[in-house]
Amino acid sequence: MTVLLTSDADGVRTLTLNRPHRRNALDTELWEALRAALTEAGHDRDVRALVLTGTGGAFCSGADLPKEVSAAHPLYRMRTLTDVTLLLHELPVPTVAKVTGPAVGAGWNLALGCDLVVATPESTFSQIFARRGLSLDLGGSWLLPKLVGLQQAKRLALLAETVDAAEAHALGLVTWVVDAEGMDAFVDGLTARLTAGPPVALAQTKALLNEGADRTLRDALASEARAQSVNFASADAPEAFAAFAQKRTPRFTGRWAVPGRTEDT
Incomplete structure (x- = not known):
């Protein structure tokens, strides 16, 4: 079995x-x-x-x-x-x-x-x-x-x-x-x-909440800044803004969106 x-x-x-x-x-x-x-x-x-x-x-x-x-x-x-x-x-x-x-x-x-x-x-x-x-x-x-x-x-x-x-x-x-x-x-x-949510951002949020239980506010703010930097490097943040402007449901993929980079690099 x-x-x-x-x-x-x-x-x-x-x-x-x-x-x-x-x-x-x-x-x-x-x-x-x-x-x-x-x-x-x-x-x-x-x-x-x-x-x-x-x-x-x-x-x-x-x-x-x-x-x-x-x-x-x-x-x-x-x-x-x-x-x-x-x-x-x-x-x-x-x-x-x-x-x-x-x-x-x-x-x-x-x-x-x-x-x-x-x-x-x-x-x-x-x-x-x-x-x-x-x-x-x-x-x-x-x-x-x-x-x-x-x-x-x-x-x-x-x-x-x-x-x-x-x-x-x-x-x-x-x-x-x-x-x-x-x-x-x-x-x-x-x-x-x-x-349906943004996978990279959800992963960052989950980690922040888990880590925040044992950290000071200063530690939490530093971690949040690092996490947002990761989020802004994905395609999901601009997709969310575009979907809001176009009054449609966003399509989150978690893709890397830094110029000159591909998803697998």
Whole structure:
């Protein structure tokens, strides 16, 4: 069985966790498949947005802990988790977590690593680590305080409570809650809007927002200036101005537009 399904449509790459018998728990094979798929997506210029989801009515029930103790040091296994976390967080295209059913432990932090999270009313969430004698991983210790504040982050992590989609939305951990029957159409519409955007500018904005969480205003302004310089060197900025003047929808391509340069140089 293929543990990670990949499909492409209209600039959107969908990665589907496919271990329904384990509620899409992440085992070694799936971790490695995610690392490879995210690396490939980051280098494929035809990919304009990425959706991460799961099969069988679940998003992801967390890490599938091995039944037998490996002779390898756990640090080596954690390096793979670190790679997946950074690849997802730094992917230069918008990412959407499409959450149906439970998102637990590393599974929830995988969803939170996406730029936008869409859930159904039936979705549930838990930072289950404390109940397993573990501490947060997959970026949870960094993400949670920034998303909900330190006190609520401690509540979620120390008590390992299960929260429903409505509470997760109220806390700012879910972007939208959509009825299950409307989920596919909603995500399709959302990704269509994202892929219609200027790819270079969206990549710059995503990086700026991610970096800004730990930087001073002076650092942020310097980064913004560099990003805008990149944007003005693309064809998308003049295309946006021309489309506005001509009262039409802009056609963004992300092409390099400096005189004397071609797209591949």
